[in-house]
Amino acid sequence: MTSIPEPLSVQRSTDRLYERVKAMVTAYRLRPGERINEVELARQFGVSRTPLREALNRLASEGFLSATANRGYHIRPLDPHGVLILYEYRAVVEVGALRLSCERASDEALAELEAFAARSRDEPDGDVQALRVLALDEEFHERLAVLSGNDEFLRSIRSINDRIRFVRWIDMQNRRAGTQSEHMAIVRHLRMRDANTAAALLRRHITRRLDQIVEVIKAGYAEIYTDNALAAHVVGESMGPTAPRQ
Amino acid sequence: MTSIPEPLSVQRSTDRLYERVKAMVTAYRLRPGERINEVELARQFGVSRTPLREALNRLASEGFLSATANRGYHIRPLDPHGVLILYEYRAVVEVGALRLSCERASDEALAELEAFAARSRDEPDGDVQALRVLALDEEFHERLAVLSGNDEFLRSIRSINDRIRFVRWIDMQNRRAGTQSEHMAIVRHLRMRDANTAAALLRRHITRRLDQIVEVIKAGYAEIYTDNALAAHVVGESMGPTAPRQ
DNA sequence: GTCGTCACAAGTGTATGCACTTCTGACGAC
DNA sequence: GTCGTCAGAAGTGCATACACTTGTGACGAC
Numbered sequence: 001m002t003s004i005p006e007p008l009s010v011q012r013s014t015d016r017l018y019e020r021v022k023a024m025v026t027a028y029r030l031r032p033g034e035r036i037n038e039v040e041l042a043r044q045f046g047v048s049r050t051p052l053r054e055a056l057n058r059l060a061s062e063g064f065l066s067a068t069a070n071r072g073y074h075i076r077p078l079d080p081h082g083v084l085i086l087y088e089y090r091a092v093v094e095v096g097a098l099r100l101s102c103e104r105a106s107d108e109a110l111a112e113l114e115a116f117a118a119r120s121r122d123e124p125d126g127d128v129q130a131l132r133v134l135a136l137d138e139e140f141h142e143r144l145a146v147l148s149g150n151d152e153f154l155r156s157i158r159s160i161n162d163r164i165r166f167v168r169w170i171d172m173q174n175r176r177a178g179t180q181s182e183h184m185a186i187v188r189h190l191r192m193r194d195a196n197t198a199a200a201l202l203r204r205h206i207t208r209r210l211d212q213i214v215e216v217i218k219a220g221y222a223e224i225y226t227d228n229a230l231a232a233h234v235v236g237e238s239m240g241p242t243a244p245r246q
Numbered sequence: 247m248t249s250i251p252e253p254l255s256v257q258r259s260t261d262r263l264y265e266r267v268k269a270m271v272t273a274y275r276l277r278p279g280e281r282i283n284e285v286e287l288a289r290q291f292g293v294s295r296t297p298l299r300e301a302l303n304r305l306a307s308e309g310f311l312s313a314t315a316n317r318g319y320h321i322r323p324l325d326p327h328g329v330l331i332l333y334e335y336r337a338v339v340e341v342g343a344l345r346l347s348c349e350r351a352s353d354e355a356l357a358e359l360e361a362f363a364a365r366s367r368d369e370p371d372g373d374v375q376a377l378r379v380l381a382l383d384e385e386f387h388e389r390l391a392v393l394s395g396n397d398e399f400l401r402s403i404r405s406i407n408d409r410i411r412f413v414r415w416i417d418m419q420n421r422r423a424g425t426q427s428e429h430m431a432i433v434r435h436l437r438m439r440d441a442n443t444a445a446a447l448l449r450r451h452i453t454r455r456l457d458q459i460v461e462v463i464k465a466g467y468a469e470i471y472t473d474n475a476l477a478a479h480v481v482g483e484s485m486g487p488t489a490p491r492q
Numbered sequence: 493g494t495c496g497t498c499a500c501a502a503g504t505g506t507a508t509g510c511a512c513t514t515c516t517g518a519c520g521a522c
Numbered sequence: 523g524t525c526g527t528c529a530g531a532a533g534t535g536c537a538t539a540c541a542c543t544t545g546t547g548a549c550g551a552c
Binding site: 493494495496497498499500501502503504505506507508509510511512513514515516517518519520521522 | 523524525526527528529530531532533534535536537538539540541542543544545546547548549550551552
């Protein structure tokens with residue numbers, strides 16, 4: 001009896017659809033306000049409407065889509081106010097997680113986090129690597145949450161990461177280097193167990209350019225309606241060998 | 247053309263099922279670890295499995311149920327550690343909301359909140375009113391979140407309220423009076439714009455009896471397996487006069 | 493008696509079909 | 523030309539059907 005390498009990959013169609021549609025939505029491959037046509041989308045994915053609807057329902061409950069009875073699902077609009085309050089919320093959650101992490105994380109775990117931040121900083125620049133840098137940025141914040149030892153924070157921050165992915169992507173075109181040195185600074189203070197300074201740095205890290213959010217959203221709209229690089233990357237990955245969308 | 251009183255109540259079967267099953271789950275009318283039989287539950291509700299599954303899927307994504315491929319949905323176990331980290335998370339979110347509320351709420355809004363807290367305090371005691379007292383407690387915290395002007399906090403706190411409803415119910419058998427005077431104290435400091443004191447009070451209000459959480463959970467299990475009063479109330483309400491929709 | 497095997501029952505996952513609602517565009521009243 | 527009306531098209535909401543997976547109990551080997 002050979003030890004089976006986990007049949008976890010026996011995934012339901014619903015789950016795969018959830019991930020794929022989420023990727024499309026968070027990258028704004030589907031446009032803000034656009035209505036989702038269940039029949040067409042199901043045909044594109046080569047499945048029936050039943051599992052697709054389960055995925056859409058779930059996405060709606062998580063705030064990625066809005067649902068209206070008898071009128072289906074719509075892509076969430078990309079509005080500055082929504083992004084602003086989400087960042088405000090994010091700051092509270094992440095700072096809370098950081099304070100717990102500062103109390104609870106072992107010295108080794110913090111050293112490992114610092115090594116991760118350093119590796120990320122040394123990642124090469126370039127258009128192709130941009131997506132990877134984005135992923136590393138998200139991962140830094142998730143790792144920070146893991147160290148809190150409280151999975152509620154991790155769960156919440158993952159959800160936030162999904163929801164702000166597009167804005168973060170746009171924003172990172174401008175402040176990649178700053179972001180990564182800020183990560184380093186935060187970890188350094190964590191290693192000194194200086195929670196207050198680390199918290200202040202993290203708060204500023206998150207809310208730093210919130211006053212420019214309107215410009216970022218504008219840039220986002222421009223990207224969406226011209227040549228959405230994030231969508232191209234993400235969908236390239238997640239749709240893989242799927243037939244071309246007519 | 248008479249002005250129609252909002253056809254918002256044109257709700258989908260999926261949405262009604264979501265609410266009803268959520269009520270059953272949060273009141274632990276279904277028991278921890280129990281597997282949900284879709285066919286039977288659908289029959290009970292007089293609907294087909296399709297809308298029920300959409301509701302279950304949504305509940306699972308929100309953490310009320312756990313889903314396993316080909317093995318359906320299970321009621322989340324009621325474990326002390328899970329409750330503990332949820333309360334820890336809740337404290338961070340609520341304190342964050344309170345600080346924003348302290349900055350932004352108008353004097354009038356705070357006065358209204360105080361009036362609400364006072365009315366709640368004066369609500370009569372008794373078994374029958376217990377459910378109402380529970381609802382008022384939840385509402386106090388939601389109102390506090392509303393004053394932050396940030397709907398992300400409200401959304402989050404509502405979700406937390408749903409998830410801790412049962413534990414709160416058990417816990418409130420013992421500390422009803424204390425709870426309500428603590429609410430009053432918090433609002434009083436908010437009205438003085440003393441965010442730090444209000445925050446400290448709120449934090450203590452939430453984490454106060456966390457060291458006794460194991461006992462509370464034990465009491466919860468006893469209730470679940472004997473004569474679950476919360477479930478009786480809630481299901482009484484939510485199943486109520488619904489016609490048996492063939 | 494214990495264990496493995498196998499067939500049937502039970503249950504979940506997905507596809508399909510149909511009813512009902514919403515959308516759209518043509519037509520006619522004014 | 524503008525507006526209201528209405529019929530057909532398009533689309534969502536739900537029920538049903540079937541395939542496939544998992545659970546269960548009887549039977550036989552040992």
